[in-house]
Amino acid sequence: MKNTLLLLWLTSALALVGCSGDDNQTIDKKDEAVPTSSKSPINISLINREGEKTGEAELVETDKGVVIRVMAEGLEPGTKAIHIHETGKCTPPDFKSAGAHFNPFGKQHGFHNPKGYHAGDLPNIEVPQSGKIDVVLQTADVTLETGKPNSLLDADGSALVIHEKADDYKTDPAGNAGDRIVCGEIVKAGNES
Ligand SMILES: [Cu+2]
Ligand SMILES: [Zn+2]
Known part of the structure; x- marks a missing residue:
């Protein structure tokens, strides 16, 4: 037996x-260029101020942190701020529901701020004339592992937000980046694909 x-x-x-x-x-x-991952990716939808789907993003935990691939279209050309905000709720048109920048360590905003930076801060992205982007960002300041203080998948989740203007990397609390134009909810329920 x-x-x-x-x-x-x-x-x-x-x-x-x-x-x-x-x-x-x-x-x-x-995708050979992206560091190898041990976990399945999280796929999220991105919506614009009209509440229409305008793209998607994929987040993967890797040995070099979280890799975020952002694909979207219909954006106004130019340099745009992109951040991870603290609440996984995207209510159009202003997306204020996403709260402030994800900041589990109590820092100020911006890579050039001596008291910075937020764990949710990310480098600006360039939107070309076509209005279409397909960019890969990487950050070791956050994790998709639950139970950690810097987990994007905490009780209320988090949100990926694109702004109308560039982040100046120093003005607290949000880099003087203007309105929020695109938002995507990063929540546990989306972790199925
Ligand atoms: Cu933001
Ligand atoms: Zn910030």
């Missing part, structure tokens, strides 16, 4: 190993 159980256990364990090996290969082939 015991031997049969052990054999069954071994067989299923081997089957599991086989499966995850295949998955890793697929990920490697798809």
